[in-house]
Amino acid sequence: MKKARKLLVTIALILGLSLLLTTPLIATGQKEATTKVEVSIVYGTPWKELVEPAIAKYEKETGAKVKQVLLPPGTNVDTKVALDLAGGVAADIVAVDGYRIPEFAEAGYLLSLDSYLKNWPDWMYYYDSMKKMVEFDGKHYGVPLDTDVRMLWYWKPIFKKAGIAIPWEPKNWDDVLNAARKIKASVAGVDYPIYLPVGSKMGEATTMQGFYMILLGADSPSNDQNRLRDWKAGKWIGKSPAILRTLQVYQTVFVKDKLSMRDIYYTPDVWGDWRRAMINGKIGIGLGGSWEFKEFWTGAGVDLPPVEKRKELVGWAPMPGSGLPGAPAIVSISGGWTFAINAKAKNKEAAFELLKVIFTKENFGSWVSGAAKVSTREDVSNMASYKKDSYIAEITPLVKATTTRDTYPGYSKVSSFVQAATEDILDGKSPAEAMNSYYNNLVSEFGKDKVTTR
Amino acid sequence: MVVGVSKRPLIVMLIPFFLFVALLILCVFWTLGISFTDKALLGLAAIHPKFVGFKNYLRLITHPDFLNSMKVTVIFTFSSAIVGQCILGLLLAVALKNKKIRLKPIYEIAILLGWLLPDMVAAFMWGAFASGSGFLNVVLAPLGIKPVNWITTKPLITVIIANIWKGTAWSYLLFAAALDTIPRELFEAADVDGASALQRLFYVSIPILLPTILVNILLVTIWTFGYFSLIYGMTGGGPGHSTEVISILMYKEAFDSFHIGYGSAISISMTIMVGFMSIFYFWGQRRTEDVVQ
Amino acid sequence: MWFNRGLNREKISLVINYVLLSIIAIFWLSPFTWLILTSIDPHGTSAFKLPENTTLEHYFLVFAGSSSARWVLNSVLISAGSATMVLAVIIFAAYPFSRMQFRGKNVILWGLVLIRIIPLSAFLLPLFLFCVRFGLLNPMGVIVALSMLNIPFGLLLIKNFYDTIPLTYEEAAWVDGAGIMKTIFKVLLPIAAPGAVVVWFMTFTGAWNEFMLPFVLLRNPDFWPMSVGLYNSFGLHGSVNFGFLSAFSIVYAVPSVLVFFLLRKNLVSGLSGAGIKG
Structure with missing residues (x-):
């Protein structure tokens, strides 16, 4: 009897080995939960330079904490975000390829931003083609990140x-x-x-x-x-x-x-x-x-x-x-990516506040000019730093002739x-x-x- | 049954197993159930999937891409796994069994390294190796072969060779290990009879290894039939649909077009097909056993 | 006369053996040339060329970020964790499959193995939803999923090993008063150990390779294994930094190669005879 009990202990130990191996990971995971996370954001590396300064600024100004997940460049951001949304565990702010906005919105995954955009003065500067890109059934579901021709x-x-x-x-x-x-x-x-x-x-x-x-x-x-x-x-x-x-x-x-x-x-x-x-x-x-x-x-x-x-x-x-x-x-x-807000985001206001910091004229403008991207909004297109780029100036006629996908x-x-x-x-x-x-x-x-x- | 010992402690230890099997079966039934709906990852069908009966399956059998992918999968599995890996693995095992061959560890490492390499890395390596400016063409140039990108000019053959390269080590290891169990006396007896290497192979090694060979054929078929990452990394299923095996078609449907329902139907059909193949296999195996006895 | 002829024939066949083996070995090794050269070439591309000058900067870059060391550790934990989990489950589960007679035993065994035909991507969504439901969006969830996928084959293999062990061994243990657990540990497991090594290793490399599951299940980049980290070699708009990719690949591949050679002896005996049969 004694021997049997001893054996059972050994077995328990062996079984516990696989658990033990992973405890450090789980422990770190729980530590994460105790620090207060206010806004979370998932996006891909192309926008790192745009987002990170804004996060720093936002955290400094509000004292809130932003949890960002930067997906590696070769991975499929759409798949990851779509699965996360389907499982109800997506970040508050997610990067969505503009052409998929209608499908994400139709599934009810995204928050309609119209009530927020109404009170955001910068929205009026966005080009109509860009507004159309984030529109589905008359509502807007994202803020355009960048575009191209x-x-x-x-x-x-x-x-x-x-x-x-x-x-x-x-x-x-x-x-x-x-x-x-x-x-x-x-x-x-x-x-x-x-x-x-x-x-x-x-x-x-x-x-x-x-x-x-x-x-x-x-x-x-x-x-x-x-x-x-x-x-x-x-x-x-x-x-x-x-x-x-x-x-x-x-x-x-x-x-x-x-x-x-x-x-x-x-x-x-x-x-x-x-x-x-x-x-x-x-x-x-x-x-x-x-x-x-x-x-x-x-x-x-x-x-x-x-x-x-x-x-x-x-x-x-x-x-x-x-x-x-x-x-x-x-x-x-033209295409382009957008930032959208998860319909189940815990703190929708804070999420939109972060978006506003990302898309200030200064932050967005300096990133667009530096990255030789095509601007999505008129005020930034008129910035001296943006116009200075002769290549960008040359392609402006195309921006006027362009259209978006069906x-x-x-x-x-x-x-x-x-x-x-x-x-x-x-x-x-x-x-x-x-x-x-x-x-x-x-x-x-x-x-x-x-x-x-x- | 056996007497005198209680099996009760074992039952507790079986609980994790039942949980895992339950999860596996849950996944299977989920896939099966979803395959009768139009479930998608996005759009209206993401939240309100509709029951569509056998529509997905009917669509499969009339879908030229599916029929094509079946053809490609069968060719790929048969030539790379059954013919390539099994036969080459067997020959290598027999050749390296020869005690007079020195440098055995070097030959072994050469074969094994590719097998141990992560699929994605192997895909990139082969992409570079077989490209127009790759090493393969450097080697083939003296033979008077014009440099081409092998992945696009002979896509299916290239991925088949890449998979032979990748997977032969398993068959080799298995056969080499099995050969170790053959008593030396058998080979020595054959030597005394003056049997050539080929005769030894056909009259000694193969008959003894036959059960292992048969099981290995089944195993590599199962593994290769659903193999995905190497081909996907190398060609993505193209050019055209020339290397689009079923698992790639399924992935494209489920995660490029987000068509979970249809993708599930593809998976289920795949399993049914291989299931039938295995039934034939076991039937054939029983027959050979009967003959042997 | 007869003796001479025999010797010649043997020599010729040996030479042929050598030539063929060398051709195969060279062919098998040649794809690696690009990987190694590119990893030390400051301007490496997908083309094969001898570098004009060499550098180790790509390797430094791989180890520069604190992330890489983390990814290696995560990979080890996930792979070793899954492998150990699989073993812990099947050494017990294989017992009834080997020692008890019940209807449909073989159908269940091979049925489980057959399920693995279904591509992992088909299970991705149900597994994901399962993990969401049970709070397993962490490395433990990845381990559970990988274990689930590897249990069928392992079960088949260990069961076949148990089959080779005569019942008399066990009966002797029972006479000595050993319980069922002790019998499994003291009698069956030592004989099946090489098979256990095979199962452990196959699960380990499979997990080491796996990209989709950790990518989809893990919430926090700190938990990513190397298979996800590898994708950092891709540049913006999709083009690849080949120097970094190849250096990373080599670092990524080394541990599973090492593990193989550490376990090699046991693996070979594990694969021989008993384990792999119908």
Whole structure:
């Protein structure tokens, strides 16, 4: 009997070992709970420089404590935040990609900010396109963090070799494709006469930098002919001349004229590879975002050359429309992240107070100017430090021509179907076939009554 | 049953096990239940999921992506796990069994290192290794092979080779350990009979290892069928859908499009498929046992 | 004559063996060249090149932040914790599966193993909700989840080990007055020890590898393991700092390699014969 008891003690000890191993962790966790946390915030590293000074200031001014979780750069912020919200354990302030605002809001996860924004004088300075980005069913659910525009980048040394005039000013799709054809024919070693994001590995970039940039110029903007959603009818557009034309451009680039290899759209490091390909002279023309003026170098792991040197090497042109009657002359599309407040936040007022400190003209303005981001609000756009940047000044016309995505609940699904359609082209399907399976995907997702054809 | 000893103390110790199994079964039933709804992570369906019956399953069998991913998964599993890892692991075990081979530890470490490497690291290493400017092309250049990015030109073959590279060590270890249990006399007897290395392999090693080989085939099939991180890190399922195995399709549905219901239906179908395969396996195993006896 | 021919044949086969083994070894090791070179190259990229000059700065960077040491510690705790937990559960659970006859025993055993086909991402949401409900959004929750996932295979393996132990051993212990616990510890476990080592190690490396679970379950960056920390090698807008990534990867991989070689002898005996069979 004694022996048995002794044994049981041993077993208990062994069983307790796994617990013991983790007690230091749990202990730290409990210590955390005793210090009073007033506001919590979860976001990704790109906004570290914007948020951290504001947190310091906020804590100093109010004596409150802010608990921040900075998610590592390669991780999926959306997934983490969506799961947290679904489990009811999200931080008070969360970073949400602007295009997902409607879906987050529809699930009831986000707090409508209108009553707070009404009393916040800075809100009036935000551009309408930005306000629209955070809007769902007439209510606003976030404060825009940053935005961008998209354009055609080109590598000037290649253009010189190909004998294309600089500054390059393409007027329609043919100008763009012909430039790529000329590069392919006359400059050796350019694997990507034109770099057009394709396929699901590039994710949302395929939809925005690639598909939308063509689609928007493929037809007249009236009556949503150049879009993915018919807003008046409240239906997704499954088939349209614009979608067909867009897929035809993909076919020309990847299949018919082979104006781009496929390699760098499918590597573990798609972003770094595209930038390295650019600055190593492997890309003639590339569809990319406004942030690339810096990222071509920093994102490729190379020291950033001075602005003048960069301008000698890389140029940009607005993406032209197709040239068909009614199509816009230039197009661009913008996205951007936002800060939203968890509908179940414990202290909503304090959370919004922190947002106000983050988005003061000084704090936000100095960050936007320093990071070469595109401003989301007029007062900051007029700041001397912002205007001083000649590159930013140059892209301002695009900011006026830009639009946002067809962000309605279900958009992320639509976007994945778009990516699949471009992949169909790579697989050798015809544009009509690819559009057909795109249409079928939409129907099976949303039902026939929610999908229209043009 | 056995007499004379009380099993009561054991029952207490089984409680944690039952709790874990309950959790596992809970997860399975949750997945099964959700697969009949349109549950999503965002949007209206996140808070008010609707029962949709077999809609997700019906959609699966008419979904070209799913049929494609089944094909890719079967090819990937068969060639990388069953053919690649098992056969190569067996050959290596037999070759290194030869006492005359020196440097055995070096060969072993070479095979084992990749296995011990975290998947994400391996994916990056292979991304670099097989890229246009990678080491693989440096090696292949003298053979007159033009440098290409192997991940995009031969995606499926590349991920299959990468998985053979990654996983062979397990089969090797298992077979090497099993070979250690074969009495030396058997090999010596074969030597006296003048058997060649190949004859020894086919007439001595394989018959004795057969039970281990069969179980290993089942194990690596189970593990490879749902394998995710290496392929996802290397290609993300592309280019096109050329390396999109079922687990990647499932992940994309559940966490890129946040379609939990449909993703769950994919998982359940996967399990049913492998379940059927295993039934055939056990049936076949019983048959071979009967024949042996 | 006959003797000579035999010797030649053996020599030839030995040479062929060597050549093939060396080719395989070189092929197997070659992907590592990039990892190692890039980790000491100040301007490393995804391309293979010999560095013009070398540096250890990436390694310094890996250890510079106080976070890295923490991440290593967290990884060790989570991995060793899960592995130990799995063992603590299955050394008892395997007993009835080995010693008692009940209907559907094999179906249950293999059924549990089969469940593991379901990709972890399918279980992510139920596991997450479970952990929310029971206050397990901490390393303990990660350990519970990882243990749950690794128990089936471990159970199968240990059960097979128990199967090889003749009942007479146990009966002898009972005659000496030992209870069931003592029998398991004194009679069964010593024989199954190598199998236990295999289970422990497989769970350990599996946990060491796991990214999604800790990323989703843990609230506090102080608890992150290295698999989550690895993602700090990714730069803004997604491009990768390859020097840091490769240095971090090497630091990340070393512990599981070390553990393997520490346990190597036991692992090999654990894998032989008894454990892996139908």
